[in-house]
Amino acid sequence: MRVCVVGCGAIGSLFAAHLAQVEGVEVWAYDLARDHIDAINERGLRISGAGDVLAHPRATSDAAELPGCELGIVATKSLHTADAMGAVGAALADAAVCSVQNGVGNEELIAETAPRVIRGTTFPAGHLVEPGHVEQDTGGKTWIGPFEPKPARMDEVERLAAALTEGGMETIAMPDARGAQWTKLVFNAATNPVGALTRLPHGWACEREDIRELVRGLVAEGRAVADSLGIELDSDPDALVDHATKVAHDHKASMLQDVEAHRPTEVDFLNGGISRFGRERGIPTPLNDAVWALVRGLERSWTREEAP
Amino acid sequence: MAIERICVIGAGAIGSLYAGHLAQVARVSVLTRRPEHAAALGRGLRISGKSDLVAEVSASHDADELDDADLVIVACKAVDLPSTAERLRGRFEHAAVMTVQNGLGAEEVVAREGDWPLISAVTFMSGTRRSDGHVEYELDTATWLGPYAGTRTSYELVREVEGLLLAGGLRAEAMPDLRPSQWSKLIFNAAVNGVSALTDLPHVRAFADEEQRADLGHLVRALIDEGKAVASAAGIELHDDPWEMNVRAVARGETLKGDYAHVPSMLEDVRARRPTEVDWISGALTREGERLGVPVPLNAAVWRLVKGKERSWERAPEAVPA
Numbered sequence: 165m166r167v168c169v170v171g172c173g174a175i176g177s178l179f180a181a182h183l184a185q186v187e188g189v190e191v192w193a194y195d196l197a198r199d200h201i202d203a204i205n206e207r208g209l210r211i212s213g214a215g216d217v218l219a220h221p222r223a224t225s226d227a228a229e230l231p232g233c234e235l236g237i238v239a240t241k242s243l244h245t246a247d248a249m250g251a252v253g254a255a256l257a258d259a260a261v262c263s264v265q266n267g268v269g270n271e272e273l274i275a276e277t278a279p280r281v282i283r284g285t286t287f288p289a290g291h292l293v294e295p296g297h298v299e300q301d302t303g304g305k306t307w308i309g310p311f312e313p314k315p316a317r318m319d320e321v322e323r324l325a326a327a328l329t330e331g332g333m334e335t336i337a338m339p340d341a342r343g344a345q346w347t348k349l350v351f352n353a354a355t356n357p358v359g360a361l362t363r364l365p366h367g368w369a370c371e372r373e374d375i376r377e378l379v380r381g382l383v384a385e386g387r388a389v390a391d392s393l394g395i396e397l398d399s400d401p402d403a404l405v406d407h408a409t410k411v412a413h414d415h416k417a418s419m420l421q422d423v424e425a426h427r428p429t430e431v432d433f434l435n436g437g438i439s440r441f442g443r444e445r446g447i448p449t450p451l452n453d454a455v456w457a458l459v460r461g462l463e464r465s466w467t468r469e470e471a472p
Numbered sequence: 473m474a475i476e477r478i479c480v481i482g483a484g485a486i487g488s489l490y491a492g493h494l495a496q497v498a499r500v501s502v503l504t505r506r507p508e509h510a511a512a513l514g515r516g517l518r519i520s521g522k523s524d525l526v527a528e529v530s531a532s533h534d535a536d537e538l539d540d541a542d543l544v545i546v547a548c549k550a551v552d553l554p555s556t557a558e559r560l561r562g563r564f565e566h567a568a569v570m571t572v573q574n575g576l577g578a579e580e581v582v583a584r585e586g587d588w589p590l591i592s593a594v595t596f597m598s599g600t601r602r603s604d605g606h607v608e609y610e611l612d613t614a615t616w617l618g619p620y621a622g623t624r625t626s627y628e629l630v631r632e633v634e635g636l637l638l639a640g641g642l643r644a645e646a647m648p649d650l651r652p653s654q655w656s657k658l659i660f661n662a663a664v665n666g667v668s669a670l671t672d673l674p675h676v677r678a679f680a681d682e683e684q685r686a687d688l689g690h691l692v693r694a695l696i697d698e699g700k701a702v703a704s705a706a707g708i709e710l711h712d713d714p715w716e717m718n719v720r721a722v723a724r725g726e727t728l729k730g731d732y733a734h735v736p737s738m739l740e741d742v743r744a745r746r747p748t749e750v751d752w753i754s755g756a757l758t759r760e761g762e763r764l765g766v767p768v769p770l771n772a773a774v775w776r777l778v779k780g781k782e783r784s785w786e787r788a789p790e791a792v793p794a
Contacts, residue, residue, distance in 0.1 A: 358777070358780070361670050361777050361780070361781070362777055362780030362781045362783070362784055363781060363784040364780050364781075364783060364784050364787070365787075368783065368784075368787060369780055372776075372779070372780065372783065374775075374776040374779060375776050375777075375779075375780050377772075377776070378772070378773050378776045378777070381769060381773070432686070436685075436686060439685065439686075440685075443685075450694065450769060450770060451769060451770070451773055453685075453686075453690065453691070453694075454691050454694070454770050454773055454774075455773075456685075456686045457686050457687065457688050457690060457691040458667065458670050458671055458688075458691065458777075460686045460687075460688075461667065461670075461671030461673050461678065461688050462670070462671045462672060462673075464671070464673060464678060465671055465672040465673045
């Protein structure tokens, strides 16, 4: 079985390295970061921390080198989904392609080029230590299921889940994976922009009752949109918020990390996604709309030329 | 009552602009926080920009050393008001006191310290302090003033102050009831200052953009609509529509080249990691909304986010140059 991992940052590297452990699975890692790709080809891909792996996937920054693959895993930042899928289209022309990205809206973009699509949600997190080396910060499960408008076959979903689980990333195949995706979406959309706008790590923000109240309001809107779509959340996002305040008190949300580095954020796929689905279903999402606009405004401030 | 002696409390940009201009038509003393600031003012207060003058004022950091006055203008930041007002207790027995702070609630704080006739004012002028003795006058927009509702301040007194401000070279407009103007500015500031502080954007055209779903204009309008609902429940008919104020300000403030845009004071505070006036602005509006039973979720959200941002400086106190 040949699998292409599209986007080999921290998350993509976790998937590529673990999958490459599995007998009979050939993994290709595709990423534009040449130093990381060169390091993987020279020394292998090392995972430390919660995972401990030295793997040897094939790696390239040249999509033309990719052979045809049966499965794809897309792990780029959401903003790069469309470009990356455009680049690797030929290699995935007959593949079932799974998103493990944040937010909602990526599967729709993948479906524009891929024939069959898998909806995925993953909880493990990590960060790049140096080219060729990713530290895994947290473990956790991955949930995958057919993307309804352009579904992969259930046997493909199950094959990918089995390979990932065998490689050391526990993955659950389910006919409807929307509950897991929306649970993470609602949690992220309620907490990430608050961190990005206040610059506070998770616990520093959420132990303040006034900010916790705002987060509760954001969660309630996301939950109402999920309800209207007939999606049953698989756990309570508010409970996740309180749990994270205890176990990840000093964790900076990825959106805050993006803001500190003046990188574009994934807000369009988080709060923007909730807002878009809410509008389709006639559910008002004023708080999500507000933080979406504020984060977009913040992104704009980095590019704006200001007179002294 | 003839106003001949004026004491300005606080020599930030706004206080200095009042002191410098009013010194053209009255005897002006200034209360500063730092002795060296008072010493610099004693050597002359220079105003450049929209005016060009050097004023002679007396100044001290000690309220007891200041001359008596007929009019006291309290021009410190709202966050400094409680501690500043305490310094006025027992002084200026025959004076009227005018507050010019942003937001709501300044008059109540001053009234706790003495039984002066109170004048409410809001000001739209702005300036930048170049040094202790030099302020650049940037926006020469008006000060609106009126008798503080429910006190014995006469409208004739307010007209006299208006006359002095005008004679000194400032813009001013007296009104029998200031609340319609005060609330227009409150609602405008709650939207514009809050959004600016959170996005790090000066008051640019984007604040009036409503084309795309995530454009800031939608949020600014929604914040303003909440404020208007609160004003309406409070029985206040606004003097100016805050959304129109927003549209006018961005048209005036930024040319098509984007080469100038006003930096709201709350953004200045955030960039300097100073406590902001958000409790007096978004906080005041939120409290009024809750008191009157009008939902204000977005103003509450802005209030909470700015408070969170202030907390981030406690966590990492070193100032970062803007």
